[in-house]
Amino acid sequence: MWQAPPAVTPYPREWLPALDLPAPGPQNRWTVLLRLLLLIPQFVVTWVLSVVAFFVTVVGWFGALVLGRLPGFAADYLSAYVPYETRVTSYLLLTHDRYPPFAFRTPSYPAQVELRPGELNRLAVLFRLILVIPAAVVQGLLYAGWWVVGWISWLVVLILGRMPQPLFEATAAILRYRMRYMAYLLMLTPAYPKRLFGDEPGEEPGGPVSATRPLVLSGAGRGLLVAFLVLGLLSGATSSITANVTSDDDDEVKQVTGPLRPGP
Secondary structure, eight states, X not given: OOOOOOOOOOOOOOOOOEEEOOOOOOOOHHHHHTHHHHTHHHHHHHHHHHHHHHHHHHHHHHHHXXXXXOOHHHHHHHHHHHHHHHHHHHHHTTSOOOOOOSOSOOTTSSOEEEOOOOOOOHHHHHTHHHHTXXXXXXXXXXHHHHXXXXXXXXXXXXXXXXXXXXXXXXXXHHHHHHHHHHHHHTTSOSSOOOOTTOOOTTOSTTSOOBTTBTOOXXXXXXXXXXXXXXXXXXXXXXXXXXHHHHHHHHHHHHHHTOOOOOOO
């Protein structure tokens, strides 16, 4: 008797590093007003940690070429560094009002990052710096675009005492993409950064985990994200043109105002 063949097991979906943020809530206007000043100690600590992360990554890159995965010490340190840097950036970008602690492990902190270091493709590790260029450009444009109008975002949050939902969605999308870019660059994941414009509703098995997992963007949130990309592109183009004009002017001044030398 004929029997139906067994159902084909669906191909496992690629897992991407996850960012959990709470929904936007009330913020203390004083901490919003002084946000940059309050973060100065964190900027110093993050810079020191980034210097260490650079050397750990270099050693880890050689180890990943041999082992096909990051050595244990490199995976442990970088898996702590990326969430730390992301927590500081999430506070800087006004997504919440809780000051980031000076600690690697903070299970009760509002912003959480889930990483799963594992097996890596050695060829992708070898050419990691080349492969990551498109993602680096995208995250650079997004980040620059956010800061072009960052003072407006700061003023809105200062006046309202909270971040509007569309601005929160766009900012969270930038923050998540930047975190995934860093995780890929530092070989903490084989998954290339993607899903910039959010996830589909109901994509997280078992229901939503946080306000950004899944991250579902409204039309206004997507529009802001596109605006940040365009602003970042315009900012980069303007800076490049200004630099070229300044360089040409300097060359012309050098030719015209050269030192006078007495003739024979």
